[in-house]
Amino acid sequence: MSDYLETLETSNNPENLSENLLANLIQVKDVTKKYRLGNNEVEVLHGINLEVKAGEFVSIMGQSGSGKTTLMNIIGMLDRPTEGSILIKDIDITKKSQKELVDFRRRTVGFVFQQFHLIPSLTAYENVALPLVFSGDKDNSAVESALERVGLAHRMHHKPVELSGGEQQRVAIARAVVMKPKILLADEPTGALDATTGSMIISLLKSLAGDMTVIMVTHNSELAEYSDRIVYLKDGNVAE
Ligand SMILES: Nc1ncnc2c1ncn2[C@@H]1O[C@H](COP(=O)(O)OP(=O)(O)OP(=O)(O)O)[C@@H](O)[C@H]1O
Ligand SMILES: [Mg+2]
Numbered sequence: 314m315s316d317y318l319e320t321l322e323t324s325n326n327p328e329n330l331s332e333n334l335l336a337n338l339i340q341v342k343d344v345t346k347k348y349r350l351g352n353n354e355v356e357v358l359h360g361i362n363l364e365v366k367a368g369e370f371v372s373i374m375g376q377s378g379s380g381k382t383t384l385m386n387i388i389g390m391l392d393r394p395t396e397g398s399i400l401i402k403d404i405d406i407t408k409k410s411q412k413e414l415v416d417f418r419r420r421t422v423g424f425v426f427q428q429f430h431l432i433p434s435l436t437a438y439e440n441v442a443l444p445l446v447f448s449g450d451k452d453n454s455a456v457e458s459a460l461e462r463v464g465l466a467h468r469m470h471h472k473p474v475e476l477s478g479g480e481q482q483r484v485a486i487a488r489a490v491v492m493k494p495k496i497l498l499a500d501e502p503t504g505a506l507d508a509t510t511g512s513m514i515i516s517l518l519k520s521l522a523g524d525m526t527v528i529m530v531t532h533n534s535e536l537a538e539y540s541d542r543i544v545y546l547k548d549g550n551v552a553e
Contacts, residue, residue, distance in 0.1 A: 337400075338367040338495060338526050339388060344397035346383050357383050359549040360397070367495070370522035372537035373530045375546030381530045382500055384546065388528065389498045390418040401496070419448050423489030423497045423525075427504035429481045431473040437484045438469040444492050459487040463517060479510035486517060490525070497521060499529040503536060515539045 346358040357380045365371055373381050386392040388399060390406055398407045401421065409417060431440045442456045460466045463483040473481050482502060489497055499518060503511030515536045518527050522541075529540065537543050545552045 336367055336402075337364045338369075338402060339363070339365040339528075340398075340400040340403075341384075341388065342398045342400065344384075344387060344394040344399065346380070346387065346392075347395045356395075357549050358387075358394070361546075361549075361551055363544060363551060365526055365528065367526055368523045369542065370519055370527045370540040371529070372540040372543045373528065373546060374532070374534065374537055374543055379546040380549045381546055385498050385500050385528065385530060388496075389422045389424060390414050416448070419444060420492055421494055421496060423492065423494040425482070425485050425489050425497065425499035425502045427501040429473070429478075429485045429505070431481055431484055431488075433473050436470050436472055437465060437476065437487075440473070440484055441469075441487045441491050444488060448492065455491050455493070456487075459491040460484075462490065462521075463487045477510075478506050479513060482506065482510075482514050483517065486514075486521075490521060493525075495525055497525050497527045499527065501530050501532065503531065503533065511536060512539075 341361050341363040344358055344361040345356060347354045347356045361384060373384070375381050383392070387394050394407060398405050400406070406414065406417070432443070435443075437460065438456055441459055442453055445453060445455065457466060457469070460469050463486050465480060465483050465487065468476060468480060473484070476484065482505075486502075497518070502518070503514050506514060511533070512535075515529075516539070518529060519539050521527060527540075531537050
């Protein structure tokens, strides 16, 4: 934990910036994932190797069932690989205990999902404030700046039902970045939106990249073109 925070501090120092832009922030090494279904084991990732640089915007594409969500969940520390390792800033997160991972994940990764996953009874402001509440952070100043960053400061007292789909996704993005994570993971962030709104959301993600590494899963090759690089998954293997 502390070694990681130290490395992040160094990475925030502008003197190290150019060095950091060239450095790999995420290294996925020989990752396999097997699921047990009754007596059967099914391997859905077959030894994935992938490196993503700090500030890079990467799209992951591939057919349904090719393992995109599984890989995102492993990079995002929501799930563990069966074999292989994940290094974030040269720190092997697969060696961390579940308890260590909770705090580490909260400060390192933001998540955006297809269905927004906002809490309906809370306002936009309260939804964005949740990660701060969970981490015991008393300073709420980041909430307004996160909402400003997604262009929704004027809607902060509205509840999800009073917002359009695109606006709800922008609230979800503000919530994902409020802890200033180094990594933003978006699994089909435009899947529930029309084409115009979808491209606005991707432009927003693109504007956040640089400041943070953005990895997005999409089925839309036009939207994938916004990213720096497209990684193709085919039957649990990378076919770049
Ligand atoms: N918890 C689980 N238990 C068993 N099998 C699983 C589990 N989660 C996913 N799988 C299987 O792993 C494979 C990859 O699933 P995954 O959700 O990663 O695919 P995906 O590429 O995200 O697909 P989609 O484009 O439909 O979202 C699928 O065959 C799926 O059925
Ligand atoms: Mg998926």
